[in-house]
Amino acid sequence: MDRSMKQPALVYVDDDFSPDGLYSFQRNHFASAKAMGWARVTLVQDSHPHPGRPEALSDETVTIRGTGVDTIISAVKALQTRYDVRLVLTYPGQCRPGSTLHDDLAAACAKLDLPQRDPKSLQCVNDKSLMRARLADRNIPSARYATVFDTGGLQQAAKDVGFPLILKPAAGTGSVLIRRCDTMEELSEHYALFCRKFAETPLTADFAGGGRIALIEECLIGIELTIECMVRGDTPHALLVNEKLHVSYEQSTVLEHLLITPPTSLSASDVSTVKRYAEDVLRAVGLRDTMVHLELFLTADGPRAVEVNPRVGGFDVPTQFRELLGIDPFETGMALMRGDVDEDTCAGILSRAEQLNDAYAMFVLYPPAPGFVTGLTGLQEAAQQEGVLHHTTHLSDDYFDISLSERFVAKFWTRVKDADHAWALYTQTCEMVRVDMATGQPRQIAGVA
Template identity: 30%
Template sequence: MVRVAIVEPRSSGCQLIDRARELGHRVVVLTADEGERRIQRRHLDGAAQTVVLDTNDDEAVRARLRTLHAQDPFAAVVPGFEHYVPVAAAAAAELGLPGISARSATALRHKHVMRARVAEHGIDQPRHVLVSDEGQLAASVRAVGLPCVVKPVDQSGSLNVVKAGTEAQALAAFRRIHGYGSGYLGRTGLPLVLVEEYVAGPEYSVEGYVSSGEAVVLAVTEKHLGPEPWFVETGHLVPAPLADGPRAGVEEYARATVRALGLELGPFHAELRLGDRGPLLMEVAARLPGDRIPDLLRLATGADLYELTLRCHLGLPGPRPVLRAGHAGVRYFQRPELDRYARMVVDEAVAADPAVREIGALIAPGEPVPPPGSSAGRLGYVIATGPAPEAVTAALDAAELGIAFEPLNPSEEPTVGRHVLILNRWNNKFAEYHRYLDHTVDRVAYLTTAAGQQPLDAGLAEHIRVVRDLSDRAEVSAAALELQARYGQFTHVLGLSEFDLELGAELRELLGVPGKGVEDVRLVRDKVVMKAAVAEAGLRVPVNRPVRSAAEVRAFAAEHGYPFVLKPRAGADSQDVYVLRTPEATDQALAQVELTAFQCEEFIEGNLYQVDGVVSGGVLRTIRSWRCLGSCLDFATGTPFGSVANDDAEFEARVVEFTEGVLKALRLTDEVFHLEVFRAAGTDEIVFLEIGARAGGGQVRFVWEEVYGVDLIAASVQVQLGIERAYPRADIGGEVAGYLMMPEPPVRPAVVHRVASLTGAIPELYTEALPPAGAVLDGNGGAVHTAGAFRFRAASSARVQEAIETAVKLYEMDWSPLEPSGV
């Protein structure tokens, strides 16, 4: 775990905070945190420290970084946005950290210097003239030719970049730039303007990074622009549908330009047009691309540009990412005829389209809509994925037609839909509920813990109430009643964690909210009641009995023999679960547990399968079974755990039929579920073990989203709120996914010194999550904080299983016991 400074993060820089935290780094954010530089709380809450200062005062930023570095050294200083590339570079140089040179930073920040450097290397680019005085403008326009482009030399986001068809229009554009005042983010711009040749042709950007002196291209992005004379970007498609020849030409042009500008390390975002003379440079930035392009890149190819950026600035060379052949796009909505809008209306077909991954508003209902001319005037967006660019474009086009922004009448206030109370105990990306639920349409309040508060967006939430412990029913009930008294009747109560299902039911009954009550939830939480209902439906369950004393446990053993299982009636994550094989082991277990609500259960010999899926309106929408390599109990006691999607069609059909019977028996009609069954040795019958009315844990949620295109957390929200949606099928015959989790060391707490990366060593491995050097594994990580997690994809279960077995053999971790403090 290292300390990383990020200077004034904007756009993708905010996601960089989140990703750095996920990777285990301690993030220090330097920000003015006001006006255009205000950062959403959900991002800042993920930082280890936030330092508020005037980030437009370069010397103040460098001085503060020197002081902070002396107190606790940084490993990297990273610019959070294009305007802060030079100060971050200067600070990194002062502190002796990896970074780009001042010369490169100047060329990559100021477009007139960039043009001069590119010209020095003989690279073709648009004709251009630098203008500092209005009197020079007419001659400059004649030298470049009409139409031309007039742009500031040091702004971003297409701000004040205009196509001019006449000298008069060029003069108006020049005056607009000079009259802009302090400029974007409060930074005073240089009094210089570029007049450039207008290049007719499609526009692209090239996304990549420089590591060890080599410029690596990850993708070419096709850009969509709004109506001229502006150049506002309204969409992106990754990767661009270019033939091999033009693509290779674009990539090499970008690499040559990056080399000419002397970029030493870190990400680059090169924008160009493909004209009659071939690729021609618009500009290059030494930063993460904006407009969600890093997210599109990850969805389409698997490349994590956030992590690559951090690795570059930390001076950590690594293998090139293995890119997969997917496609993703984003479309932004402009409505120049509106100055405000009342509500965003999404057509049901768009909401149900499985290709659509995310829909959101950028300007809240009732808020002023800025005039056209920059990206600030975009009202909302949609993200879609697909197997081919045509499929993505079709989904985005349909969304463009199916999403409307209703005008705001002078007397009309923006309306809202549902009023939702969310119980949250997660402190990771799964708690980013704004990704699943439009907080500008629905009112959303939260009951959470101090740790769970971090990912929540305080700027969008109606209210965030922090309680000491969600298990404290009295405190939580009082807080819920107070919120309802203050903000009005709730229409829904959501609790997505296994541990909050009963609490959610109790609050629905307390607040008079429709939905599952205590008795409904008991069917999926109390394993004795659960198994009784399933058995009554004629499905095979293990012989089981509730026990409250040691005598009852021993009586079960005497009646049914060894081995047998002793487990809590309402537990999770294999906590306090014992497989007892001898009387001596039984005595040891009884000495460790308090038998307040336990059960004894027949031990089933056979393979354990996990079955995940979505049921809506009582109909299975998507389902897939997974054969476990090991068990959750074995993992908790120190054995690697793997899981492989089943590709036995005959057995899958039996699983589907069995699952439908279980769902009906337990009255599960609108849920994401995680079912566990045994495929019994000898008889091959399916035996029910247990079910959770929630998304599976561990790596289940990741592989479902990354390989099968189903976000199980989003689906949990959607089905519980009655939002109709079509979900991609995970049927037999397609790609097979799998995962592996490595257990924590046998001696805990332990400090991690090194975990060997397996990226590139196993073709089927598509991503890994490794604890960083310095991480402490304390035995409480469960399936979340492991000693390494690996995710695989291949054409068959056999190949995935072989890859998992290879990963177990190749896995290496250096660690040592954590010495007690003060010793």
């Protein structure tokens, strides 16, 4: 069949064997692919313990044995007899331990003459210790840090970094097993918890390709920000800056509650400074043709990177892109990979990003205690408040425990006058909405919605 007569297709290689799965990346890209008229095909390993999940998201699934280069090439070539395969993607975060999927997929796509991500740059940003080492090599300031492989290295790491400090997985996701420690006693206690919980926590064990490695880093003091970026070719562009107005440190996680854009605590000069810094960071780590979610602090000594994620941010960041910049960030990300974002399109996005004046806030609600969430009382009344543009719920049958992972039950996207208005709207919503809970033992550890 002539290629012009075939339906375009997005192919996704599913390497996620965790109990809950990080399927928002696939789900969001498949939704955008469907809107563009593309078929959605998933390559599912024959050993996949949860094949029903990718089946529910796909127009078609193809069973494969392993994810080696030849296996991927063979499966995609078979699909090319029926589809015009435009892209082959997988989750760009950490692979399963022992997996070489990023390397294998890049090699397969190169032989298939399809766009690919650079596995070395993915490894650099997915391992926070490698990312910090790369920044140090390029003389880009970042937080002091040390890596810890066992209890024997704990004392020296604490001495090198200094208290207060943050202990977290060197590679992980969902703000899992993160804790601020102010004393050696707290650090020892949390490291022991980190070691006990690591293997049974899917968002670390199943997405930590390097194994059980802890990162100890300086506890940065300053204004905490997220920056949503676009990299066209090898040129990065910082687009949206969000200020975190409310963040809480729980037993073994960090929860973000309330963010506002544009950042109200920053001057125009500050915004320019953090954007330039973010672009320097992205040049250093080598990401190309992708959307990026970058987190940093603006300290008294200047910006300091916390993490770089080769994907669109969570919460209502996709809504920000759609409503403030007029683009679907997932469609744009795929267009970047294919080289389909021309200079005029890029210039238009940058122009709209520079002209943002009105303030918008996003916030989320968490369960008050571990347990099963049975419903939300008062949600509709809260959604009718002036300034609320829309809301979504994130309920499931899973066990919620915010002491271990960042798992919210509802999120709100709002238009506000300023930070005080954002705080008032968030506080009022927390008072209006009751999270109804049921007690019981967890059936499984919940992941990130």
